Amino acid sequence: MTEHPVVRVGIVFSGRQSPGGHNVIWGLYDAIKAHNPNSKLIGFLGGTDGLFAQKTMDISDEALASYKNQGGYDMLGRTRDQIRTTEQVEATLAICQALKLDSLVIIGGVTSNTDAAQLAETFAELKCPTKVVGVPVTLNGDLKNQFVETTVGFDTICKVNSQLISNVCTDALSAEKYYYFIRFMGQKASHVALECALQSHPNMVILGEEVSLSKLTIFDITKQICDAVQARAEKDKYHGVVLIPEGLVETIPELYALLQEIHGLHNKGVSVENISSHLSPWASALFEFLPPFIRKQLLLHPESDESAQLSQIETEKLLAQLVENEMNKRLKEGTYKGKKFNAICHFFGYQARGALPSKFDCDYAYVLGHVCYHILAAGLNGYMATVTNLKSPVNKWKCGAAPITSMMTVKRWSRGPTASQIGKPAVHMASVDLKGKAYELLRQNSSSFLMEDIYRNPGPLQFEGPGAETKPISLCVEDRDYMGRIKQLQEYLEKVKSIVKPGCSQDVLKAAVSAMASVTEMLTIMSTPPFSSQATI
């Protein structure tokens, strides 16, 4: 044990609280102490603001005791979630040097890990010996790539939300008189919505990615829902459950354009009261069409916290009202002959974010904590801790480390008020893959979900018993074993080499050269822009 050197490690929460975050600290602590009891783990109190101000606590067994397997980030807290400006980077550098840290571990999502990579770069340039390590923890599930199968917290959030959605479905089926419109947190990508739909089988789910792809307007979406309501009414069904991801509002083209105009006017210093009169005629017409409560919400200043603003736009109420108006119109015109449409709206936000983590998230986070130790012990800088093959039992999980830069891309176009500047490399949020197996599963079932009320209630998150071991459906159906496939490819290449070597027939050699030439050409084309929409740096 004493062969291992003493290490000093700092750890900070950067990003919104995600269930399981505490277990990363626990795992890292156990790993550090197991290798040398004199090593130290230092937590920064109050997130990145605490980091800059050097507010620290020594992590000890006593301090950890009441946070093991617990939700929230309250052991250390979080604040700004940003280490980006020159001042912030310099402050971090000074503190890492003052505390003589061998490593700084940053727990967070896409933006925090982008910051981690850039910090690592700066530290390396300035010969600061502190190694920066990132850990993929975000409830949105949108940090997802060839190395990261899912993030810590996603499983819990989906389970808690699915429980609640299912309860509402049961309620809908009992009362048989309301349509429930449920919006829930999860930022711009619709991973949470997709997973929850697969778990609870609501009648409809509108994914932002679908809306984006088909460029659906708010009227198209309204019409889609109304047609569904009407089809159900013909089967004498006057209840239903519709899921609305939080980020939907930004994927609807005309609403997005309107939001952009409003943000532009905000930035020009136009006061909230005057914004509506400064809008372009087109945007103004749309604005006036929208119900007053949504107008007010759209005008909210984004401030620093864009996601808080997003969460304040009640898209579920907007859609419910538009659908009600349209159904009333159809009723009047006689094209709809059913009962009056009644909607109840719900927002599932903060009640899921602070949940006790699921067994899967507890395990995953704890293992990631251990992996962090091995990354820093190996002296790697700017790496993210990874665990793959997660759909298998824990003893088959594969631990690893990946350079964060390998997950970074440069976007050719910028979209959405929060997108980074064009040309700046970043770990980008992953959208739901509309060609992926999870989405395919949803599509295969969507018409029976819509019409047949085959609601599924996974029940509350269980810590013991048969339900305790379940994992996200999207994780299990998607085949994300990237490193496994790389290995498979290498085996093929070896096989070709072993078949085609001096002594093989002319024909075999010819066939091999010709085949490999076309494979190479195809791959070259596929790897060159503009075929790939993003360029890897």
Next chain:
Amino acid sequence: MTEHPVVRVGIVFSGRQSPGGHNVIWGLYDAIKAHNPNSKLIGFLGGTDGLFAQKTMDISDEALASYKNQGGYDMLGRTRDQIRTTEQVEATLAICQALKLDSLVIIGGVTSNTDAAQLAETFAELKCPTKVVGVPVTLNGDLKNQFVETTVGFDTICKVNSQLISNVCTDALSAEKYYYFIRFMGQKASHVALECALQSHPNMVILGEEVSLSKLTIFDITKQICDAVQARAEKDKYHGVVLIPEGLVETIPELYALLQEIHGLHNKGVSVENISSHLSPWASALFEFLPPFIRKQLLLHPESDESAQLSQIETEKLLAQLVENEMNKRLKEGTYKGKKFNAICHFFGYQARGALPSKFDCDYAYVLGHVCYHILAAGLNGYMATVTNLKSPVNKWKCGAAPITSMMTVKRWSRGPTASQIGKPAVHMASVDLKGKAYELLRQNSSSFLMEDIYRNPGPLQFEGPGAETKPISLCVEDRDYMGRIKQLQEYLEKVKSIVKPGCSQDVLKAAVSAMASVTEMLTIMSTPPFSSQATI
């Protein structure tokens, strides 16, 4: 087995869905079939509307299979929740006779059981042989008296809500920047709010019963919350969780008076647009003071479904806004020097009502189902199935039956738009007992709850493991063993008799006569109005 006669029993859901309701059917079915396999249990589809229309299904093992231990009322559904008018009673009578029912079992809360009692009376008068049996099932927990310790569904609702409240508390403690105002379902009494507060330890809870007793105005409540926010700010705490029961709005005197005026105008046929101009000067001033969104909600027509209206008044948003205004004012005036007050509002409604029932509710409902059989087998009419000593393990539960009329009282005064007419006997909603032990427990802890953030997370409802056996805290601390106490009293009386008999000393006899005279006088006074605020019929 064949000694028991064949019986034909009808069962109907009357009242809002409450987790565990299905298990009453299961328990009754098992009891009926165990006593005679040829007996029949007939379910009415679509609640009382299905009863009037004689829409029935035969309950069978196959039909039950997918509803055992499941939430919602979707096996049979529910609609009107009323058997009250002459037409409704006559329709029920005709159907019971047509189906040759030996018994009709009505599953519901206070109003449904009042209907059951009146129906039983009518059936008896008209010599209809069908016996009416009531079952105490309501998530509000407000059917509570000497015979009924708690209702089916209350435990589940409190557990689901406490889980969510606790998650929000964890979130508050992690982000340290928001006050969460959480309103949840539970009708006028605040039993759910009290139990949830005991389970999750939020910073504040405002019980309708407290507001009623102290006649607090909306300004008093706002001030109370503001003072709490200020006291916490002085300890550098800018987060918190405040629970708001759904019925609060009706217990605030001036809001209640305003609602009454609005209802009066509704009933006079004044259209919604014109109501505000018809209000009395005082009500009008209050109305104009309130934020527009609340004005709109107050004007909603109560229709038949008063509780749906209640659930649409966003009291949490009203209070959050009033507190924000007041804190901004104090900030401006310099009396408050902390950070800006930020609130986030939540309504926990339908997502709890459709939950999978807890183990306790599953067991309780199943046993009540069995009790129903024994009531009808005994030929009792107008009785409610009861189980007492619920805080003990299942094998110590005491099954019983109580005449519903013994739970009925005549209110001397009527309050609230939904109160029954003066002078009409009814099973009344029980308020939270402000002299009871559960409330005392809350009061003892309220200042540490407020200041110390000793949030408790009971976690999601568990079906296995150590948490699966927990019961409502209010049930466990309250000593509601009424029949046990009656027995105890009888023992005392016997003891006095055995001491004071011919042969005892003159002194002992004198002391006994004098003591019993004063006991008798005291009890006579206490049992005579106007001392008791309600008169038992």
